[in-house]
Amino acid sequence: MIELSKAEFEVLDALWVNYPATASQIIERLSDEKQWHEKTIKTLLGRLVKKGALSFEKDGRQYIYTPCMERAEYTLKESQNFIERFFSGRIAPLVSGFAKSEQLSQQDINELKKVIDEWEKQQK
Amino acid sequence: MIELSKAEFEVLDALWVNYPATASQIIERLSDEKQWHEKTIKTLLGRLVKKGALSFEKDGRQYIYTPCMERAEYTLKESQNFIERFFSGRIAPLVSGFAKSEQLSQQDINELKKVIDEWEKQQK
DNA sequence: AATAACAGATTACACCTGTAATCATAATTT
DNA sequence: AAATTATGATTACAGGTGTAATCTGTTATT
Numbered sequence: 358m359i360e361l362s363k364a365e366f367e368v369l370d371a372l373w374v375n376y377p378a379t380a381s382q383i384i385e386r387l388s389d390e391k392q393w394h395e396k397t398i399k400t401l402l403g404r405l406v407k408k409g410a411l412s413f414e415k416d417g418r419q420y421i422y423t424p425c426m427e428r429a430e431y432t433l434k435e436s437q438n439f440i441e442r443f444f445s446g447r448i449a450p451l452v453s454g455f456a457k458s459e460q461l462s463q464q465d466i467n468e469l470k471k472v473i474d475e476w477e478k479q480q481k
Numbered sequence: 482m483i484e485l486s487k488a489e490f491e492v493l494d495a496l497w498v499n500y501p502a503t504a505s506q507i508i509e510r511l512s513d514e515k516q517w518h519e520k521t522i523k524t525l526l527g528r529l530v531k532k533g534a535l536s537f538e539k540d541g542r543q544y545i546y547t548p549c550m551e552r553a554e555y556t557l558k559e560s561q562n563f564i565e566r567f568f569s570g571r572i573a574p575l576v577s578g579f580a581k582s583e584q585l586s587q588q589d590i591n592e593l594k595k596v597i598d599e600w601e602k603q604q605k
Numbered sequence: 606a607a608t609a610a611c612a613g614a615t616t617a618c619a620c621c622t623g624t625a626a627t628c629a630t631a632a633t634t635t
Numbered sequence: 636a637a638a639t640t641a642t643g644a645t646t647a648c649a650g651g652t653g654t655a656a657t658c659t660g661t662t663a664t665t
Contacts, residue, residue, distance in 0.1 A: 360651095362651075362652055362653080363566070363652090363653090364652075364653060364654085365652090366566070380612080380613085381611095381612095393653095393654080393655095394654070394655055394656095395655095396654080396655050396656070396657095397653075397654050397655055399612090399613070399614095399655095400653090400654075400655070401653090401654095402613095403613080403614080403615095404651095404652090417612090417661095417662090418611080418612050418613080418660095418661065418662075419612065419613085420612085420613075429578060429581075432567045432568070432575075432578060433578045433579070433582055433584075435563075435567060436563075436567070436575050436578060436579065437579075437584065439559075439560075439563050442487070442490070443556045443559060443560070444556070447589065447592070448575075448576060448579060448584075448585070448589055448592075448593070449589060449592030449593050449595075449596055451556075451560050451572075452572060452576070452593060452596050453592075453596045454553060454556060454557045454560060455557070455560065455561075455572060456596050456599065456600045456603075457553075458557055460557075460561065460572075461572070461600055463604075465571065465572055465573060466597055466600060466601070468571070468572075468573030468577075469572070469573050469576060469593065469597060470597065471573075472573055472576050472577045472580050473590055473593060473594065473597075475580065476580045476585055476590060477590070479580075480587075484621095486621075486622055486623080487622085487623090488622075488623060488624090489622090504642080504643085505641090505642090517623095517624080517625095518624070518625055518626095519625095520624080520625050520626070520627095521623075521624050521625055523625095523642085523643070523644095524623085524624075524625070525623090525624095526643095527643085527644080527645095528621095528622090541631095541632090541642095542630090542631065542632075542641080542642050542643080543641095543642070543643085544642085544643075
């Protein structure tokens with residue numbers, strides 16, 4: 358699995374919002390949430406390319422970046438990894454921990470039920 | 482939140498199995514799963530103390546370590562953090578990602594239903 | 606044409622991490 | 636008593652990370 362740092366992920370996440378995109382577009386998107394210097398973001402873009410998380414095409418002087426994987430694919434792998442490390446690979450204990458500490462809202466519950474329903478339909 | 486590295490967490494996890502415990506007990510427990518040198522584990526214990534994740538009492542020449550928090554407490558915080566970073570704080574999308582990629586077993590579903598049931602009882 | 610502005614590339618640098626080795630000291634063994 | 640062993644403390648060292656600054660070359664402006 359490609360290992361991304363927190364900061365790298367946030368840059369990639371800004372690209373997932375809409376791609377392909379240039380560095381300046383990504384910098385623009387991040388300017389609201391982050392106090393990162395433009396140079397910082399460019400460094401991170403370079404590292405993402407080096408790690409194989411992004412590819413780019415040249416357009417004159419600029420690069421136009423595209424993610425090498427989908428967000429859902431990446432977050433799924435991270436989730437599996439996380440759940441493996443902290444909960445021996447089982448998902449219910451994570452949800453249970455949230456429930457016990459009152460972190461679940463009615464909306465969360467409804468959404469979870471829906472996921473379960475769909476899973477069961479899928480199994481016919 | 483106290484930030485622990487992967488290796489630090491694994492040492493702490495070995496302590497959570499049963500505590501308080503000495504360094505050599507922890508080393509013993511980890512010897513099955515990990516090929517870590519004794520010195521490595523002691524370094525990690527030192528870092529855990531420095532980060533405030535462990536405390537210790539002296540017993541002659543040895544230290545007897547105790548975690549400063551419970552496992553459930555730590556994993557809950559890590560989970561919240563994780564879900565915030567990757568799923569904007571909502572838990573269902575994580576579970577949904579698992580479902581869509583066929584990562585859920587009937588057992589997982591049963592456990593999840595149970596968690597939901599209990600949550601609903603709790604709300605009366 | 607000279608200069609300023611902007612692109613990516615390279616370099617910087619302190620702190621974190623993984624993974625120990627060495628040091629100082631006390632206890633145990635010979 | 637001397638030597639070995641075991642404990643924690645200190646030091647090591649390369650690679651990753653956050654956070655840029657500087658360099659180099661091109662395009663746009665004056």
